Amino acid sequence: MEQGGLPDFDSLWDYDHPDETEASFREMLRLSESAGDESYQLQLLTQIARAEGLQRRFAEAHATLDRVEPSLAASPPVVQVRYQLERGRVYNSSGRPDKALPLFEAAWREGHAAGLDDFAVDAAHMLAIVASSPDEVMVWNLKALELAQRSSDPRAQKWLGSLYNNIGWAYHDQGNYERALELFEMALEWRKGQNQPKQTRIAQWCVGRVLRSLGRVEAALDVQQRLAEELAAAGDSDGFNAEEIGECLLALGREDDAQPEFARAYTELSQDAWSVEHEADRLARLKQLGKIP
Numbered sequence: 001m002e003q004g005g006l007p008d009f010d011s012l013w014d015y016d017h018p019d020e021t022e023a024s025f026r027e028m029l030r031l032s033e034s035a036g037d038e039s040y041q042l043q044l045l046t047q048i049a050r051a052e053g054l055q056r057r058f059a060e061a062h063a064t065l066d067r068v069e070p071s072l073a074a075s076p077p078v079v080q081v082r083y084q085l086e087r088g089r090v091y092n093s094s095g096r097p098d099k100a101l102p103l104f105e106a107a108w109r110e111g112h113a114a115g116l117d118d119f120a121v122d123a124a125h126m127l128a129i130v131a132s133s134p135d136e137v138m139v140w141n142l143k144a145l146e147l148a149q150r151s152s153d154p155r156a157q158k159w160l161g162s163l164y165n166n167i168g169w170a171y172h173d174q175g176n177y178e179r180a181l182e183l184f185e186m187a188l189e190w191r192k193g194q195n196q197p198k199q200t201r202i203a204q205w206c207v208g209r210v211l212r213s214l215g216r217v218e219a220a221l222d223v224q225q226r227l228a229e230e231l232a233a234a235g236d237s238d239g240f241n242a243e244e245i246g247e248c249l250l251a252l253g254r255e256d257d258a259q260p261e262f263a264r265a266y267t268e269l270s271q272d273a274w275s276v277e278h279e280a281d282r283l284a285r286l287k288q289l290g291k292i293p
Contacts, residue, residue, distance in 0.1 A: 006032050006040055009047060015054065022051035039079055042068050046082040050089060056273075058094040065090070077114035081107045085122055097130040104130065112147075117156035121148045125159065128166060134174055141167045161190045161199060168206060177213045184210055197234070201227060208244060212251070221248035239268030243286060250289070263290030 009028055014021050025048045032041055045068050052061035065087050072080050088103030104126045111120035124144035131137040141163060148159045168183030188203035208223030224244045231237055246261035266286035269275045275283060 006035055006037060009044055013047070018051040018054035022048055022055070025051060038071065039076055042071055042075060042079045043082050046079075046086040049086050053086070053090045053093050056093070058090055061090045062087075077110055078116060078119070081111045081114070081116055081119045081123070084110070085119060085126065088126060092126070092130055100126070101130050117147055117151040117153040118159075121151070121156050121159045121163075125163065125166065128170075134170065137170050137173075138167070141170055158194075161187050161194065161196070161203070164190060165203065165206060168210070172210055172213065177210055181207065181210045181214065201230065201238075204230075205238075205241060205244065212244070212248060217248050217251045221245065221252070224248060237264075237268065239265045239272070242268065246286075246289065259289065259291055261290075262286050263292055266290045266292055 007028060009025060012021065012024055012028075025044055029041060029044050029048070032044065045064055049061040049064040049068075052058075052064060065083060068079070068083050072083060084103045084107040088100040088107065091097070091103070092100035104123050107123035108120055108127060111117075111123055121144045124140050124147065128137045128140035128144065131140055144159065145163045145167060148156050148163060151157060164183050164187035168180045168187060171177075171180035171183060184203060184206040188200065188207055191200040191203045204223060204227050208220045208227065211217075211220035211223060224241055227241055228237075228245060231241060242261045243265035246258040246265060249255075249258035249261065263286075266283060267290075269279075269286065270283055
């Protein structure tokens with residue numbers, strides 16, 4: 001969103017490096033103070049809070065949002081919806097989905113009413129994340145998809161790849177693997193069409209994962225090994241990819257070949273803070289299968 005010559009801060013987001021994004025946003029906030037555009041500054045503060053939340057600095061994120069709250073009543077809908085989304089995200093990320101839920105509901109309702117399709121889709125996708133039942137997950141994902149597909153707002157349409165992915169996982173969780181494969185393949189084609197290499201690789205991984213769930217293990221292994229080659233060519237690697245190669249090899253009875261893949265997966269994923277906090281059992285299994293002392 002560019003206003004009055006001020007830069008479009010949304011385009012500067014780097015979700016892989018929220019610390020760098022926060023630093024950029026704080027400098028932009030300082031420079032924007034002389035412009036006197038309160039709406040711009042309030043919106044920028046919500047994104048600083050988001051960057052803080054992604055760094056798991058939840059108390060600081062809430063404090064930043066506290067700076068926005070007194071001005072909400074007199075602010076345009078976009079400020080209110082951004083505030084609701086980011087306050088909700090901080091609550092959800094810090095383990096309080098119960099407090100996040102009404103904020104996301106308000107963001108969906110008010111964003112939809114104001115024609116802010118991008119933020120309404122975001123709110124619906126967050127409602128799917130905090131939903132308490134598989135049926136609710138699907139309902140909100142499909143609402144988000146329907147709005148993104150019919151919206152004329154390019155920013156809302158950019159959600160399509162993520163939504164295909166999320167709905168694919170919802171079907172996977174229900175055991176509807178054939179439908180999940182269809183959605184993951186849609187996500188893959190969409191990501192390719194948008195020339196998004198990193199997201200394309202994630203979509204490839206998802207296709208391989210559901211092929212394993214379908215019992216098509218040789219095909220799944222082929223997908224994951226080709227992905228490993230692409231990652232290596234790009235000077236990269238991925239613990240989840242190594243894990244899937246290991247799982248496929250194990251399912252094919254190739255335990256000796258699987259062991260180094262599990263070891264590599266453990267080495268990489270044990271460095272990931274989210275995995276350490278939320279997936280201790282998964283890491284323990286990888287450690288055991290990788291024969292790491």
